[in-house]
Amino acid sequence: MTGNSxxxxxxxxxxxxxxxxxxxxxxxxxxSPSAYVLLxxxxxxxxxxxxxxxxxxxxxxxxxxxxxxxxxxxxxxxxAPWLVAAILSVALESIxxxxxxxxxxxxxxxxxxxxxxxxxxVRFVLFAVWLAVGASSPRRLVLLRRGVRE
Amino acid sequence: xxxxIAWIALLEVSLVIELRSRRDGRHVASLPQIGAWVAIRVLxxxxxxxxxxxxGLHLFARYxxxx
Numbered sequence: 001m002t003g004n005s006x007x008x009x010x011x012x013x014x015x016x017x018x019x020x021x022x023x024x025x026x027x028x029x030x031x032s033p034s035a036y037v038l039l040x041x042x043x044x045x046x047x048x049x050x051x052x053x054x055x056x057x058x059x060x061x062x063x064x065x066x067x068x069x070x071x072x073x074x075x076x077x078x079x080a081p082w083l084v085a086a087i088l089s090v091a092l093e094s095i096x097x098x099x100x101x102x103x104x105x106x107x108x109x110x111x112x113x114x115x116x117x118x119x120x121x122v123r124f125v126l127f128a129v130w131l132a133v134g135a136s137s138p139r140r141l142v143l144l145r146r147g148v149r150e
Numbered sequence: 151x152x153x154x155i156a157w158i159a160l161l162e163v164s165l166v167i168e169l170r171s172r173r174d175g176r177h178v179a180s181l182p183q184i185g186a187w188v189a190i191r192v193l194x195x196x197x198x199x200x201x202x203x204x205x206g207l208h209l210f211a212r213y214x215x216x217x
Contacts, residue, residue: 026210035211043203050199058192070186071179078179079187081167089160096153106153110208117213127210134202137189 019128026123046134053141066144 025038171180188194
């Protein structure tokens with residue numbers, strides 16, 4: 001087995017383990033202790049790894065420069081569409097919360113999403129996406145440390 | 151019902167913005183670029199992780215009504 005194919009096999013095995021964990025974790029009952037523990041475990045691993053790699057250190061200028069490089073040519077003007085979408089979301093959420101939060105006619109975002117979360121398959125997909133978002137930051141710092149450019 | 155449609159519309163608008171940023175990166179920033187912009191400062195990174203944990207807790211440990 002060559003180095004590349006071994007690395008690919010390891011990545012595939014890791015993905016299978018993570019997806020199996022996501023399926024298992026999303027099978028626990030809402031508000032149950034196991035749901036909190038199964039959520040806390042990957043959160044702590046990601047946070048500790050990010051911290052260990054220097055992600056929270058203000059003296060790690062290489063990390064700040066890395067993010068600066070990834071966001072090159074950023075300006076308020078280029079971010080404007082996202083800011084407008086965020087302001088509209090906050091406005092809609094505020095109105096829904098002012099109306100009690102669980103109003104059928106003006107629901108909050110979480111009440112809207114709750115209808116989808118009844119389904120285990122949807123919870124599994126969203127959990128996998130959430131894990132991927134959380135894993136991407138430490139992964140980038142690992143690549144930065146190894147000097148790998150994406 | 152109207153607000154539910156508004157939430158779906160906002161999600162679709164976000165997808166359109168992201169797709170537009172991939173096609174025309176000079177005028178519109180992508181979501182990863184916004185994330186990197188926020189993460190230049192340590193405070194931005196801390197806020198990112200707080201939001202990430204809040205979303206996870208809210209969606210996967212405290213979703214819906216206790217069944």
